[in-house]
Amino acid sequence: MSTDDSPVLEVRNLEKHYPVTEGVLKREVGRVRAVDGISFDVHRGETVGIVGESGCGKSTAATSLLRLEDPTGGQVLFEGEDITEYSKAELKQFRRDAQMMFQDPSASFDPRMSVGESVAEPLVIHGLNDRGRRRRIVQDLFERVGLSADDVDRYPHEFSGGQKQRIALARALVLNPKLIVADEPTSALDVSIQSEILGLMSDVQEDFDLSIVFISHDMGVIREVCDRVAVMYLGEIVELAPTEELFGNPQHPYTRALLGSIPQPDPRQRGQGVRLTGDVPSPSNPPAGCRFHTRCPEIIQPEGYDFDQPVWRSVMDFRVRLRQGEIDLDAVRRFLGDEEAVENPDLVDDSEVEAAIREEFDIPERLSDSDAEAVLSEAFEWVVDGDFEAANDLLADEFETVCEREPPELAETDAGHPASCHLHSPADPVEPTASADD
Numbered sequence: 001m002s003t004d005d006s007p008v009l010e011v012r013n014l015e016k017h018y019p020v021t022e023g024v025l026k027r028e029v030g031r032v033r034a035v036d037g038i039s040f041d042v043h044r045g046e047t048v049g050i051v052g053e054s055g056c057g058k059s060t061a062a063t064s065l066l067r068l069e070d071p072t073g074g075q076v077l078f079e080g081e082d083i084t085e086y087s088k089a090e091l092k093q094f095r096r097d098a099q100m101m102f103q104d105p106s107a108s109f110d111p112r113m114s115v116g117e118s119v120a121e122p123l124v125i126h127g128l129n130d131r132g133r134r135r136r137i138v139q140d141l142f143e144r145v146g147l148s149a150d151d152v153d154r155y156p157h158e159f160s161g162g163q164k165q166r167i168a169l170a171r172a173l174v175l176n177p178k179l180i181v182a183d184e185p186t187s188a189l190d191v192s193i194q195s196e197i198l199g200l201m202s203d204v205q206e207d208f209d210l211s212i213v214f215i216s217h218d219m220g221v222i223r224e225v226c227d228r229v230a231v232m233y234l235g236e237i238v239e240l241a242p243t244e245e246l247f248g249n250p251q252h253p254y255t256r257a258l259l260g261s262i263p264q265p266d267p268r269q270r271g272q273g274v275r276l277t278g279d280v281p282s283p284s285n286p287p288a289g290c291r292f293h294t295r296c297p298e299i300i301q302p303e304g305y306d307f308d309q310p311v312w313r314s315v316m317d318f319r320v321r322l323r324q325g326e327i328d329l330d331a332v333r334r335f336l337g338d339e340e341a342v343e344n345p346d347l348v349d350d351s352e353v354e355a356a357i358r359e360e361f362d363i364p365e366r367l368s369d370s371d372a373e374a375v376l377s378e379a380f381e382w383v384v385d386g387d388f389e390a391a392n393d394l395l396a397d398e399f400e401t402v403c404e405r406e407p408p409e410l411a412e413t414d415a416g417h418p419a420s421c422h423l424h425s426p427a428d429p430v431e432p433t434a435s436a437d438d
């Protein structure tokens with residue numbers, strides 16, 4: 001990596017919200033917060049990764065920062081200029097300098113055109129009319145990406161997935177860009193081919209002094225190619241660190257969970273980190289407080305109680321489902337008894353219903369903390385009576401955690417890089433003894 005001081009790309013509070021509309025008049029009834037205020041820099045020659053599960057907003061971040069779709073907020077500075085303010089002509093120049101690579105290269109080739117013509121297309125659009133020169137440039141690039149100069153006359157269907165991604169790289173390079181945004185460029189490829197393409201991208205990056213934004217859901221791939229990594233969850237960056245630091249000393253529970261999901265050949269490393277369960281919630285209605293609190297294995301416990309952490313997570317899973325109105329008593333009764341029990345709840349004992357729900361959520365028959373158990377038992381009484389609101393209110397009062405109450409700031413941690421987690425930024429800090437100005 002060769003970086004100079006000023007970043008090539010500065011992303012500042014970038015936001016892309018999609019309206020959710022209803023009716024013929026398309027009244028806006030909500031917003032999908034696909035990207036919700038992300039900031040990061042990319043320096044010359046640097047590869048910055050964006051990692052996160054499917055639906056976290058990575059692709060939207062890519063297309064918005066290249067203005068392939070217009071952001072709804074924030075700024076993107078390219079070599080110091082705000083591309084969100086660019087005129088059409090300025091955008092055209094920007095499109096030379098910043099290219100995109102996609103997961104599925106097939107989709108971006110016209111089957112009726114030779115791959116050479118496809119790769120040369122951006123040259124035509126940008127006014128290089130000399131056919132012979134175009135051909136020489138493309139042939140040279142083909143060799144550069146590990147294909148033969150003769151391949152330019154062949155058609156897309158004649159190439160394998162890996163070869164097509166090489167051709168896509170040639171096309172991304174043809175205008176001599178400064179920045180490439182690659183969205184899962186190797187996810188559709190076999191592992192061995194993946195490594196070849198990643199190796200090729202690294203070589204090309206050095207030769208062309210390229211900056212790369214590399215998007216992937218795969219921590220293994222990210223580690224192989226990135227200098228720094230932004231971890232994204234539900235539209236936000238939750239941790240940002242140099243790659244080795246992120247892998248060696250992750251500060252956000254989401255990052256730790258992603259790392260825990262990497263297959264580990266070394267048995268000594270196995271079992272480190274907790275596997276993530278459930279899906280990313282909808283960005284049209286993100287959870288309050290920390291967006292990760294509905295799934296976080298390390299969610300902070302409420303004051304005054306002492307849970308085993310996995311049990312606390314189970315209790316929170318139950319609370320989240322209760323809050324969302326997703327506890328189905330009829331289904332539980334049907335499971336325990338038969339159809340008649342739905343019509344006549346007395347046929348199934350309340351304690352059986354409670355036990356079944358506890359089992360479903362992995363909550364022990366009795367919590368080891370008797371105070372917590374008293375609260376939970378009372379809540380279950382409301383639940384089996386069908387008064388979910390009362391159960392919800394009681395649990396919200398007694399078991400509320402800072403993680404659901406307040407959104408954490410993305411702030412510097414002791415590890416020397418930022419993460420947004422209340423484990424690092426307690427919401428109720430100890431009263432400072434000195435004045436803030438000191």
Ligand SMILES: Nc1ncnc2c1ncn2[C@@H]1O[C@H](COP(=O)(O)OP(=O)(O)OP(=O)(O)O)[C@@H](O)[C@H]1O
Nearest residue numbers: 018032034052053054055056057058059060061283
């Ligand atoms: N045009 C759109 N209109 C409404 N919602 C959208 C639109 N495009 C994306 N979304 C939503 O925004 C969220 C983020 O999607 P995005 O594709 O950016 O995520 P991702 O992390 O790249 O996931 P994937 O790897 O599956 O593409 C998703 O919930 C998606 O459904």
